[in-house]
Amino acid sequence: MIIGGPSSQLLGGRVAKILKEDLALCEYSSFPDGEAYTQVCSDFDDRVVVVCSTPSDRDIIQLLQILDVLRGRRIDLVVPYFGYARQDKQFAPGEPLSARAMAVAIDAFLAEGSRVYTINIHDRSILNNFRHVAEDLDAAPLLADEIGKMDLDDPVIISPDKGAVRMARAAAKRLGIDSDYLEKTRHSGTVVSMAPKEIDARGRDVVILDDMIATGGTMAQAISILRENGAKRVYLGSVHPVLTGSAVLKLCRAGVEAIIATDTLEKAVSTVSVAGLIAEALRS
Incomplete structure (x- = not known):
């Protein structure tokens, strides 16, 4: 039962x-x-x-x-x-x-x-x-397999911070593509910038992969930065689409191409x- x-x-x-x-x-x-x-x-x-x-x-x-x-x-x-x-x-x-x-x-x-x-x-x-x-x-391999079905141009998987590096690397290895993470650089008490640690994402499709999307604030900032730095299209993949409040609006305003998530939480984006x-x- x-x-x-x-x-x-x-x-x-x-x-x-x-x-x-x-x-x-x-x-x-x-x-x-x-x-x-x-x-x-x-x-x-x-x-x-x-x-x-x-x-x-x-x-x-x-x-x-x-x-x-x-x-x-x-x-x-x-x-x-x-x-x-x-x-x-x-x-x-x-x-x-x-x-x-x-x-x-x-x-x-x-x-x-x-x-x-x-x-x-x-x-x-x-x-x-x-x-x-x-x-x-x-569930990361399931997300990786879904990413593999997408028609992506020279893709790279990026984790939003060091905490999700293991997931990003495992997914990238499964697909045979590059991976990296966003490194934060503090310029002053109020100014912080983010950029991929090693890989140049210009002209490439990027998939930001993390275990959870909550308020969407950090992800929206990462999407905006990647697009400003020349990324072709930016997608977002997550195991748990918590998506509280206006998270989806933040991500869409930042220019996300699509959100891919699992049904550990049953949301509109839970396609895996x-x-x-x-x-x-x-x-x-």
Whole structure:
């Protein structure tokens, strides 16, 4: 039985279709006071797969409600987008490690033999907070394959900073093309410039690749700079299209040619599905 969380209903359906398993009927609504209501309306076996991204506090609450319904059963829990993962360090006294808190809260509901899967989580060390077996799946090859299908002119894959270099290099290697990252240079207290570290992008199609697009501010700046420096067309690839507020408007105003993202979060730009990746992990 596959249960799709409130923000992963389409992805849950895709996983169920690939595995040829039943998809549970669930109800997600609210009480008059705004509290979340969750009901699994289908009968289920002892082994259940839950696919539930947690982009909001409400999604986390409803995931915990699902897990409470399934208490005592072996669960394969897939959290494609793991909320609060970026809060994995303390930068000031009194700050919580929210990523740890989320992992511990979820783990408390999991019975013996359960497993946890995430996809390109912010930092894999977060998985150490689970008592159960936890594995991070990599969707970057799926994005690379999608980029490979595009009609690009002398393409180069660029990461927006050093943090995403590994992903950019792996995708570029898979496609047999160049990769680089944007290096920031501070000229004064208020003036900062960015440019590719080594590669001249003039006259070339550029794909900026990162694990997540949130507000779009940094990406929009990178797109504008690359275009000003002579890049032919600039595309944006991301595993997790968070895209809060006016992020898409910022990116379009900056001149992005297209945004390519996976369906770990179900947005209009989520054209690459991770359902096959999840199904393969569950089979193995």
